[in-house]
Amino acid sequence: MLSLCFRREEKKMHFKKFNLFKIFVFLLLSIFLFSSLPQSSDRILVKIPKRQENDLPRQLLPEIRAVQELDTCWITETSSFILSELEKIGISHEVLDTDLSGKSYFLVFVPSSAHLELLSNLGNVRVVENQTCLFWTTHEDVREVLPADFEIKRLPSQIPLPLRLESIPAREIRREEKLLRLARLNPRISLMVSQVSKENLSSFIQALQDFQTRYASTPNCEYAGTYIYNYFTQLGIQSEYDSFTFSSNYSSRNIIGVLPGKTAPDCVVIVCGHYDSYSTNRFVLAPGADDNASGTAAVMEMARIMRGESFDFTLKFICFSAEEWGLYGSKHYAQEAKQKREKIIGVINMDMIGYADRLPEDLNLFVNQNSDWLGNKYILAANAYVPLEIQKTINASMTYSDHAPFWDQGYSALLGIEDYPLNNPYYHKTDDTLNKLNMDFATTVTRASLAAAADLAQPESAPAAPSGVTAHSQVSSSLFSSTKTTFLNWKASGGQIAGYNIYRTSTSHANYKKINSTLVTKTSYADYFLTPSTAYYYVITAVDSQNRESNYSEEVRDDENNTD
């Protein structure tokens, strides 16, 4: 009887062990199966109209990658699960494509319904907003597929952008008197502006035009790059090639000339234009005098003049390539700059600045919301030194030139262009030549851009601007109130310094207000009782014993040097 009981117990134990073993094996198999399942990309391209960003639940934001900001909407990449969540909470959206694997998407400017119809016959098209379409095709080289008068921009793919919360639709701002309060005239900038030579600009354009074509992927484009590089080298400024590949394994080079800053060399002002060209007969003849030998010539002329000055911040003169293919050169540079955490203060991009369809011709400036300050500063500086009518437009959809990749990376950048929509009848044609250009207009725009760039880079002042500015911030809190304190430190300026002034703003690079009532004699300052949720920006000036005030130091954000 007893042995029978034992057997039963043994059987029970055995049964239990067997069950446990089965469960264990089942779990192992499940884990193996789940992990070995092919990872479905499940990524879809979705358009989300603006003004809804604040309704997006915070926990969903990391799952939504904004790949392109436009004037009225975001183009985002997300999953079908997140899409269903958006539907649940009533966020309006439009699915643009459901299978992203192996595709390259391009934004295309579509000025008319005829263009749209033509585009539809060439590949897949989704209208994302007025005059802006998303286009993709199986052909690897989209530039080769599209007719000459289509402007394109490849969608960023490698570095997803954070979905920024603040956004406003485009609005056009005419010249306003309040914007035009006279900037402090700097005689050194005046002198530089006066040195801009129409003859030099013409000769640069002629030289670039003489390469017959500068279509990226052709040897002539590379020769043109070498010509610019050699010119920078002759000027005695640091020059470098910035090589990159694009489309179906073509390669090209951006040409970079560097004028290191004296006070804060890690802060950079970029002056740029693309040197590659395009036409209906692009492999043989694409003179591209207006598009964009004019902008390239302006960069070269500015380099010639500005190399003789010393500035607080570094100036980079960049001639981009493969712009006509979809902004590949500038995209390459901007992505690397972001990865290297390059402190780019602002980018002045000149593209087509030589054709005047009417007189007097005005300059169109395009900025996005983040770059509005830069547009204002450009207008202020330009109007202080040059008689030029400027029309500024805030429009995030104006993405068809080399400023746009900088926008994508969060940098401030502007585009200076003769007209948009374009009025040049020779645009992307074989007769876009020097004789069609109004060189007086090109000279005036170059002068305005030089004034703005010099104003941004700041000719060294006496006394010297404070350098090595750092900012840390911390939040103090009680049960019901919190305040932020910013701690600023900087290096002492040389010479007879009586003290320092501290300026603060909550809008980067604009509306600085002095916050100290008397001169600060130490090289540190604590700014107490600030609103914790507001970002503050600071600049510091040095004041010498003769009560002369220096240039602003580099701008620092209140938490710029916080470690987390």
Added chain:
Amino acid sequence: MKTTQTKKSHRILVWTGIFLLMGILTQGRLFSEAQAKSPRFSISISAGVFYPLQESFRKLYGSMEWPGSFQINYKLSREVFLFSGFRYLSSHGETMIVGQEYMPENHPIKLSVYSAKLGIFFASVQRRFFIFLGGGASYNFYKERWEETPISFEDKRFGFVAQGGAEYSLSRKFSLVGRIEYSSIQTKSGSKLESEIDLGGIEFSLGLSFKF
């Protein structure tokens, strides 16, 4: 989260109302049972130690506060009493850094909480001991001030109290009171430290009671 707390506050008020109503409704029946000559009122003054339940409160002001209070009890029947009282809590502390600290920075702060409470308790008399247990609502005014700056915050909120304790009769008129009280004051306000602050806690107090 806020909706849950609003519901909780409503529930507290409803239960307090029911509690008071029960006491008032039973008053008539129980009056007859009441001893005609026994005192109907008692007033007690007490002081004690208050332990805040929220950690942020303790971090800023310490874990022991010393409030003072007085309470008037009105006998509805032998076992049922209405109570009403007032408590004042004042505490000094220092601000603290939330997140990354770059440099020590402490600002002196002061918190004052004024609470008026109304409720009902049930009592049981065991020889010289009088044991009670009850609850009610409180109306609270609180103010926090950064003492060396103009920064301050003040607001008013309803709360909830539950109390229990015992009285030991020293004589016909006087007795010693020991009381433990739980309170909750959900302010629906906060700071970077804590998004919603509860000023409630547990209070142990000792005092003297006088019957009349």
